[in-house]
Amino acid sequence: MIEVKDIYKSFGENEVLKGISATFEKGNTSLIIGTSGSGKTVFIKCMLGLFIPDKGDILYDGRSYIAMSTKEKRLLRQEMGMVFQGGALFDSETIEDNIMFPLKMFTEQSKEEMLERVNFVLKRVRLENVNQKYPAELSGGMQKRVAIARAIVMNPKYLFCDEPNSGLDPKTATIIDNLIQEITDEYQMITVINTHDMNSVMEIGEKIIFLKNGVKEWEGSDKTIFKTDNKSVTNFVYSSNLFRKVREVYNK
Amino acid sequence: MLGQVFKKPQKRSVFHDNIFKEIEELGLKSIGIVAFISFFVGGVVAIQTGLNVDNPWIPKYLIGFATKRSIILEFAPTFMSVILAGKVGSYITSSMGTMRVTEQIDALEVMGVNTLNHLILPKIIATVFFYPFIVTLAMILGIFGGWVAGEITGLFTVDNYIEGIRLEFKPYLIVYALTKTMVFAFLIATIPSYYGYYVEGGSLEVGKASTKAVVWTSVVIIIFNYFLTQMLLG
Numbered sequence: 118m119i120e121v122k123d124i125y126k127s128f129g130e131n132e133v134l135k136g137i138s139a140t141f142e143k144g145n146t147s148l149i150i151g152t153s154g155s156g157k158t159v160f161i162k163c164m165l166g167l168f169i170p171d172k173g174d175i176l177y178d179g180r181s182y183i184a185m186s187t188k189e190k191r192l193l194r195q196e197m198g199m200v201f202q203g204g205a206l207f208d209s210e211t212i213e214d215n216i217m218f219p220l221k222m223f224t225e226q227s228k229e230e231m232l233e234r235v236n237f238v239l240k241r242v243r244l245e246n247v248n249q250k251y252p253a254e255l256s257g258g259m260q261k262r263v264a265i266a267r268a269i270v271m272n273p274k275y276l277f278c279d280e281p282n283s284g285l286d287p288k289t290a291t292i293i294d295n296l297i298q299e300i301t302d303e304y305q306m307i308t309v310i311n312t313h314d315m316n317s318v319m320e321i322g323e324k325i326i327f328l329k330n331g332v333k334e335w336e337g338s339d340k341t342i343f344k345t346d347n348k349s350v351t352n353f354v355y356s357s358n359l360f361r362k363v364r365e366v367y368n369k
Numbered sequence: 370m371l372g373q374v375f376k377k378p379q380k381r382s383v384f385h386d387n388i389f390k391e392i393e394e395l396g397l398k399s400i401g402i403v404a405f406i407s408f409f410v411g412g413v414v415a416i417q418t419g420l421n422v423d424n425p426w427i428p429k430y431l432i433g434f435a436t437k438r439s440i441i442l443e444f445a446p447t448f449m450s451v452i453l454a455g456k457v458g459s460y461i462t463s464s465m466g467t468m469r470v471t472e473q474i475d476a477l478e479v480m481g482v483n484t485l486n487h488l489i490l491p492k493i494i495a496t497v498f499f500y501p502f503i504v505t506l507a508m509i510l511g512i513f514g515g516w517v518a519g520e521i522t523g524l525f526t527v528d529n530y531i532e533g534i535r536l537e538f539k540p541y542l543i544v545y546a547l548t549k550t551m552v553f554a555f556l557i558a559t560i561p562s563y564y565g566y567y568v569e570g571g572s573l574e575v576g577k578a579s580t581k582a583v584v585w586t587s588v589v590i591i592i593f594n595y596f597l598t599q600m601l602l603g
Binding site for chain 2: 162165167191192193194195197199201202203205206207208209218219221222223
């Protein structure tokens with residue numbers, strides 16, 4: 118379990134996170150939603166340890182991340198997988214080398230074992246015959262799948278995704294969402310996803326946290342988000358014409 | 370920053386691979402430009418010295434002697450390092466800066482990699498231990514360029530030139546030049562790495578950081594050159 122306890126984070130005068138608390142359970146996909154500038158990325162980067170909160174604590178299975186030494190943090194990070202918004206693939210390396218990198222760095226596996234694992238995760242994200250290609254040769258959706266493959270190659274306990282659907286067409290976005298959900302169930306990971314994509318909310322929103330101006334405004338699930346009377350949440354959910362029209366038709 | 374850079378590498382085999390990659394990127398790929406510039410600048414130094422030694426009382430072998438000294442003492446170690454600061458420094462800052470703005474460095478951090486050590490230490494080792502070879506090559510080609518220039522222009526004979534090259538050969542001067550080179554190589558690897566690693570923003574900022582890195586590396590090399598010369602020869 119990951120417990121986030123009352124974290125605050127400022128950049129100069131700009132207070133981005135203002136006392137956010139949340140828990141994330143094993144085998145669950147949790148979504149952090151909110152408008153741009155609501156603090157979603159800073160929140161997830163605090164959880165990853167890329168930013169250190171000014172106040173509060175983050176516990177990974179009861180272990181305080183903030184209190185850990187640099188070495189302990191690096192060891193914990195080997196249990197994490199992260200899918201960045203832009204993929205963050207190493208553009209000078211082939212897809213195979215990209216995925217193999219954590220194995221080379223942190224395991225004593227032979228080349229054959231590593232290759233077998235790489236092919237397994239590539240198959241798992243439904244990509245084949247891309248081993249010797251470079252990231253620039255792949256489409257955005259394929260790059261995201263490679264990023265997921267790299268994130269899960271070490272069998273992480275915790276998976277974080279920052280806007281995994283940004284820049285993708287709705288069909289590919291749904292494929293990515295379903296893939297993340299499947300992998301979370303299969304490996305019983307704790308998955309935390311940053312998104313402002315309402316399709317993701319409907320597809321995989323087992324637990325949803327809504328952030329507004331650095332504050333946790335609402336918490337619920339895909340079942341309750343459409344029934345809530347929280348004005349900020351309804352404004353966010355029905356900000357698109359499509360969802361407004363669906364609501365009108367539904368109400369009629 | 371340097372404390373993390375000089376930590377023990379997390380995985381020896383990956384570290385070795387990285388060193389060889391950096392030797393190729395920062396060293397081997399610079400040999401062409403170094404060879405080209407050294408050969409022609411060596412020729413120009415010899416011609417200019419030859420043109421200025423028109424007094425019949427000054428022996429012609431001094432052309433070879435002056436060319437050798439200027440190439441070994443200043444041109445090869447300092448001038449070449451400033452050129453490498455431009456070529457290699459901009460490459461280091463832009464490649465590392467691009468990794469920063471495209472979150473590749475964050476991706477490494479999240480995996481548990483000591484990014485400063487993983488990205489910068491192989492560059493330092495590759496430059497500090499490989500640039501002395503490049504500078505030695507620059508010395509040889511510079512002196513050879515002077516010889517060829519003499520042959521072509523007829524300003525001095527090959528015998529005179531070789532006599533000048535052999536005159537008062539002091540091995541310590543080579544040690545001095547290569548010591549300077551190693552210090553400059555360290556600066557070429559670290560200053561651009563600093564600018565690239567800590568860049569914030571997008572591609573425009575990466576470009577600006579690259580320019581700053583080249584300017585500051587060149588300035589620091591020139592300043593260090595002064596103090597090292599004072600320390601080692603003064």
